Every structure is written in C-alpha cells, then in structure tokens.
Amino acid sequence: KAGVTQTPRYLIKTRGQQVTLSCSPISGHRSVSWYQQTPGQGLQFLFEYFSETQRNKGNFPGRFSGRQFSNSRSEMNVSTLELGDSALYLCASSLTGRSGANVLTFGAGSRLTVL
Amino acid sequence: QKEVEQDPGPLSVPEGAIVSLNCTYSNSAFQYFMWYRQYSRKGPELLMYTYSSGNKEDGRFTAQVDKSSKYISLFIRDSQPSDSATYLCAMSNNNDMRFGAGTRLTVKP
Numbered sequence: 001k002a003g004v005t006q007t008p009r010y011l012i013k014t015r016g017q018q019v020t021l022s023c024s025p026i027s028g029h030r031s032v033s034w035y036q037q038t039p040g041q042g043l044q045f046l047f048e049y050f051s052e053t054q055r056n057k058g059n060f061p062g063r064f065s066g067r068q069f070s071n072s073r074s075e076m077n078v079s080t081l082e083l084g085d086s087a088l089y090l091c092a093s094s095l096t097g098r099s100g101a102n103v104l105t106f107g108a109g110s111r112l113t114v115l
Numbered sequence: 116q117k118e119v120e121q122d123p124g125p126l127s128v129p130e131g132a133i134v135s136l137n138c139t140y141s142n143s144a145f146q147y148f149m150w151y152r153q154y155s156r157k158g159p160e161l162l163m164y165t166y167s168s169g170n171k172e173d174g175r176f177t178a179q180v181d182k183s184s185k186y187i188s189l190f191i192r193d194s195q196p197s198d199s200a201t202y203l204c205a206m207s208n209n210n211d212m213r214f215g216a217g218t219r220l221t222v223k224p
Contacts, residue, residue, distance in 0.1 A: 004158070035214075042121075042216030043159075043203065056211075090158055098212040101147055101166070104205075106158035 002027065004093050004107035012113045018079040021110045025072050025093030029105075031055075032074040033098045034066060037088040037109070046089075048098055049074055055097070078112075086114045118142055121204055121215030130224050134191040138204035138215045141185065145206040145213075148180050150189045153201045153217065162202070163189065194222045 005024040013019050025032050034046040045058035049068035066076040072093075078085055088111050092104035121138045128134055136150075147166055151159035163178040165171045171178045177190040187206070191198055199222050204215040 006158075042123075043214040092158075099207050100209050102207070102212075103149070103161055103164060104212070106151075106160065108156075108158045111156075 004091055004105055006089075006091050006107035006110050008110060009108065010111050010113075012115060013081050014115050015081055015083060017081050018077060019081060019112060020075055020077045021089055021091075021112075023074045023076075023091030023093075023107060025074070025091075026105055029093035029095055030072055031094045031097045031102070032068055032072065033092045033094075033104065034074070034076050035090040035092065036060075037090055038086075043090070045098075046076065050097060081114045083114050086112060088112075119204065119206065119213045119215045122218055123216050125219040125221060127221045127223060128194055130194060130196060130222055132194050132222070134189075134194050134198070134220060134222075136189040136191075136202050136204075136218050136220070138187050138206075139185055140187075140206055140213070142206075142208070142213075143182070143185065144208040144210075146209075147207045148178070148187050149205040149207075150176075150178055151203040151205060151214075153203060155200075159203055196222050196224050198222050 031050045033048040036044045048056040068074045088109040090109045092106045094102040150163040152162045153159040168182045175192045179188040201217040203217040
C-alpha cells in the first residue's frame, strides 16, 4: 500500500515568488491536512480538506491557500513568499479527518527554503 | 498557555538508558493520545496510540495517559542509537487534533 507522497521534496525560492506543493494521500483516504513545521514553532496546522472542501483552517495569512481534487490529491500554494515561510511543509492523510479516533499518516514533507 | 506543552529538549542519553518523554495539556476533552516519531529529513510516523487513561506497551515502548493530571508520557526501555529522533505527542477529541512541539532525543552508543 503506497504511503503519502509529497512533491517536490526540496525547493528553493526567492522572496516574492510563489510556490505550489502537491500531496497524494493514501488510497481511500478522503481527508488531507497540511502542516508547517519549523524548529521554533513545531507543527502548525494550515488547513484540512475533505471531499474537495476546506473543513478547517489554521491561523495563517491568506497567502497560504489550498485545494483538493476529486481524486483526493491536494495542493497548497504560498504566494508572495517571505523569508519566514522557510519550513518543512507536511501533508497528512486520514480516512475521515484529523479528529476523533482518526490516525494521521504523514508524507516525508516538502522542504522550502526562501532566499 | 499553549494547549499542549512538550519539553523540546534536546535530550541526550547513553545507549541502554530508560527515556521518559512527557506532555501536558489543558483541554480535558482530549480522548485519543498518540506519539509520533520523526527521523531527520522524514515525516512523523505513528509510534503509539492510546484511548483515554491507562498504559499501553509495545516492545520497548510504553505509553501512559493520566487524564486526571492531563499528563501523558512515553517511556523507552533499553534505548538504542536507532531511537534517536524527534518525538511528538498528539491528542484529539471529536473536533480537533493538537501536537506538541516535539522533543529531540539522541541516544549515544
């Protein structure tokens, strides 16, 4: 059974640019959550998608956006990149959500460096 | 006050030591408790999963939940260099899931 696949694994951008990250969840999982991980802040929740609808959103500016497709694959976009956006972006999938008895399965992450 | 508090460490122990990792939380509605292990340059992977209070053992790992104190622990017995990783606690209720900041553990041969 394939795990959660994130692409690209590493990328370098400059301030002001935008970036799109992709996540393919485990087959059959309908929920995809995105997290930002930095050494100082730990795992910060960005948003969750379920059946192509954003179900929850964390406390991030509007520059951070996402979407989910009918096959449950998800993308997140960050526009007008800032130095502080440098982080590991993690995608996690689960059967029905990031609450209750659900278990999240994480991808390996996309490491973004903003210069 | 953060909803989930976890000592970030770093924690360094000799091989064979018993390791204790801990988290405290403030939301009494949390019912499901997890520990994830994250190796360098990898995503977190589920290590232990428990429901409500009590202990759960899996090999060298024991997860302990004390809901009355809002305190969870992960014990690693006979620690190995391969246990060197960041350990994140996580907890959820019917509406939400929260993570601790993670504790970086190094087990020295």
